[in-house]
Amino acid sequence: xxxxxxxxxxxxxxxxxxxxxxxxxxxxxxxxxxxxxxxxxxxxxxxxxxxxxxxxxxxxxxxxxxxxxxxxxxxxxxxxxxxxxxxxxxxxxxxxxxxxxxxxxxxxxxxxxxxxxxxxxxxxxxxxxxxxxxxxxxxxxxxxxxxxxxxxxxxxxxxxxxxxxxxxxxxxxxxxxxxxxxxxxxx
Numbered sequence: 001x002x003x004x005x006x007x008x009x010x011x012x013x014x015x016x017x018x019x020x021x022x023x024x025x026x027x028x029x030x031x032x033x034x035x036x037x038x039x040x041x042x043x044x045x046x047x048x049x050x051x052x053x054x055x056x057x058x059x060x061x062x063x064x065x066x067x068x069x070x071x072x073x074x075x076x077x078x079x080x081x082x083x084x085x086x087x088x089x090x091x092x093x094x095x096x097x098x099x100x101x102x103x104x105x106x107x108x109x110x111x112x113x114x115x116x117x118x119x120x121x122x123x124x125x126x127x128x129x130x131x132x133x134x135x136x137x138x139x140x141x142x143x144x145x146x147x148x149x150x151x152x153x154x155x156x157x158x159x160x161x162x163x164x165x166x167x168x169x170x171x172x173x174x175x176x177x178x179x180x181x182x183x184x185x186x187x
Contacts, residue, residue, distance in 0.1 A: 002125035005085070006040040007115060007142070010051035012134030012156055014073070020055035022065045024072045032171035037082040039175050045130075046085040046122055050114040050141070053089045057097035066091070085122060088114040110140030115147070132174055136161035
């Protein structure tokens with residue numbers, strides 16, 4: 001039977017944005033991420049990270065650097081009793097990429113490729129799944145994939161996003177919605 005998922009963007013949602021994060025010593029987790037993860041997991045959600053990583057495309061760090069950091073982050077979640085089901089990333093950028101990394105990709109948000117691949121890989125029910133992001137590209141990917149709901153964590157986007165979503169100020173608001181099954185008015 002298909003499982004529902006909570007898709008999480010990484011930079012700006014799981015950890016504070018620091019610009020091309022690739023070292024564990026620079027990670028500062030966003031308040032409420034572990035509580036949200038525990039709640040989602042207890043409610044039967046698979047936790048899936050979906051993240052654009054143009055720092056790889058730009059040559060600022062390597063795929064191995066990314067994998068090492070995500071292994072470390074997964075261990076931090078595990079210490080909190082939370083399992084990250086999977087991590088998907090897009091290392092390509094159509095204009096700022098270098099060499100093989102300069103190209104379009106169906107995985108690069110706002111395209112829904114990472115979400116669709118996760119659904120195939122993990123037998124996910126996208127119509128019962130949710131995404132939390134901090135960019136309009138996250139919201140667009142969620143809408144394109146047919147997710148039940150998308151939350152935009154305020155503070156990054158200067159202008160409103162066109163696609164359906166609910167605005168939240170904190171991860172605790174999304175956690176409350178998961179517990180109650182209700183949300184602020186969608187915008």
